[in-house]
Amino acid sequence: MATAKTRQKILQTFLDLLSEHPYEDVSLPMIAAAAKVKLSDMRSAFASKLQLVAAFTEKIDTAVLDGVDEDMGDQPPRDRLFDVLMTRIDVLAAHKEAVRALHVAARHDPALALDFNRLEVRSQKWMLIAAGIDVSGVKATIVAQGLAVAFARVVGVWLEEDDEGMPRTMARLDKELDKGGSFMKRLNGLERAAKGVRSLLKRISDRPARRRPRADEDDGEPDLSDKAPAGA
Incomplete structure (x- = not known):
């Protein structure tokens, strides 16, 4: 496990190299070599x-x-x-x-x-x-x-x-x-x-639903079908 001091050293080396080289040219082995740390320490500190x-x-x-x-x-x-x-x-x-x-x-x-x-x-x-x-x-x-x-x-x-x-x-x-x-x-x-x-959607969803009466339920209206005159 890399120590905090080693991590700080590697990070500073990375920043120093970036000051002189394009990002794509700075590799992990290059950083490790410049920081004088083993690749295993490099891997432990920063994997990428x-x-x-x-x-x-x-x-x-x-x-x-x-x-x-x-x-x-x-x-x-x-x-x-x-x-x-x-x-x-x-x-x-x-x-x-x-x-x-x-x-x-x-x-x-x-x-x-x-x-x-x-x-x-x-x-x-x-x-x-x-x-x-x-x-x-x-x-x-x-x-x-x-x-x-x-x-x-x-x-x-x-x-x-x-x-x-x-x-x-x-x-x-x-x-x-x-x-x-x-x-x-x-x-x-x-x-x-x-x-x-x-x-608004919550108020609508919380509003009691109106149940439509079934055909066989009494809806409170008088049934006039049997009172209609014949032939009507």
Whole structure:
């Protein structure tokens, strides 16, 4: 079983190699050799490159969650989310070239992009939690998916920006959150409509059924058949 120290060493080696090589060129044996660990330790620590990417995203999540500004608690949700996502960019800055390699790899490999997306959606759920935005169930996944796509666009701008003040990155994040706000309003509207439909269906299903009387049952109406005049 690989120790925590060995896992950390392997992960850092992976990130260092990504800073110099394309993602597809970085193999597990290459990582093991560069980290000076046995292949058995490599296998015990990380069975695939995707597991290494997952460990990287978890590392970033942890750093962001540890750095949440408690003083932002009284700010609007959008401002809190902006602050959290910019904190995420700040944390990613130490690994910018590795992030670039992952970004390029995802653009050229749709299957890999889906794998990365799954990891990013999970991370963005935690970013929403860090911002104090309460979403749960299916809605949480929908919102996190939208946020994952939006943040990927922001990262694309950040990767091409050299200004340390990141004006273009912040402007793009503003734009994406504005679009996300419109999306949330539509989603909330759909959610309210769906709740209304469910409530209506429940009322209908709870309503006592009207039983149609059988032909041989007395329905309370007088039987006039034997009183009709002959030949009528």
